[in-house]
Amino acid sequence: MDTTFSAQVNELSEQTIELCYHCHKCTAGCPVAVEMEFGPDRVLRLIQLGQKDRVLGSGDIWVCASCETCATRCPNEISVAAVMDALRAISMAEGYATPEPDAPAFHRLFLGIVGRFGRMHEASLMMIYKLKTRKLMADMDSGIPMILKGKIPILPHRVRGMNEVKRIFRETGS
Numbered sequence: 001m002d003t004t005f006s007a008q009v010n011e012l013s014e015q016t017i018e019l020c021y022h023c024h025k026c027t028a029g030c031p032v033a034v035e036m037e038f039g040p041d042r043v044l045r046l047i048q049l050g051q052k053d054r055v056l057g058s059g060d061i062w063v064c065a066s067c068e069t070c071a072t073r074c075p076n077e078i079s080v081a082a083v084m085d086a087l088r089a090i091s092m093a094e095g096y097a098t099p100e101p102d103a104p105a106f107h108r109l110f111l112g113i114v115g116r117f118g119r120m121h122e123a124s125l126m127m128i129y130k131l132k133t134r135k136l137m138a139d140m141d142s143g144i145p146m147i148l149k150g151k152i153p154i155l156p157h158r159v160r161g162m163n164e165v166k167r168i169f170r171e172t173g174s
């Protein structure tokens with residue numbers, strides 16, 4: 001048990017995890033909870049109990065899609081998405097192993113593309129991720145039809161206000 005863990009997560013996520021009374025509303029609305037070992041509200045419970053190794057060793061923090069559904073449903077205005085973000089940052093900084101070995105690389109790549117263009121460019125993400133993981137043919141059956149139907153633009157678009165995006169990345173150390 002790590003008695004400093006919840007304070008560490010609270011500070012980094014700017015949330016107050018102790019406010020969670022486990023009503024389960026976040027988990028009920030989470031689109032990927034079925035793929036998780038614990039699910040959003042039990043991750044919060046484990047943090048409250050100082051179970052740092054169990055939380056940071058779980059694939060749940062990498063399965064979270066940062067969709068913010070949990071934040072909009074929580075009666076106590078806790079953003080589990082922000083908590084998951086903080087957990088990923090702690091996991092990478094402290095070198096925790098994850099059951100999803102490619103997940104940290106995907107996470108860094110995702111942030112790198114958003115930092116460069118101000119938004120996601122899925123074609124770049126797919127291409128670089130495949131080269132890095134050497135899984136060149138994985139998911140081609142769904143990826144190619146999406147490109148052909150124009151669901152995945154070939155060329156990236158930069159957003160306006162890139163200076164602001166770069167400032168946010170600089171100040172958050174992303």
Ligand code: SF4
Pocket residue numbers: 019020021022023024025026027040041044073074075076077078080
């Ligand atoms: S919705 Fe909020 S209070 Fe309810 S379990 Fe989730 S985080 Fe806790």
Ligand code: SF4
Pocket residue numbers: 026029030031032033040063064065066067068069070071080081084
């Ligand atoms: S932000 Fe993460 S934990 Fe919250 S509902 Fe979305 S996928 Fe689930």
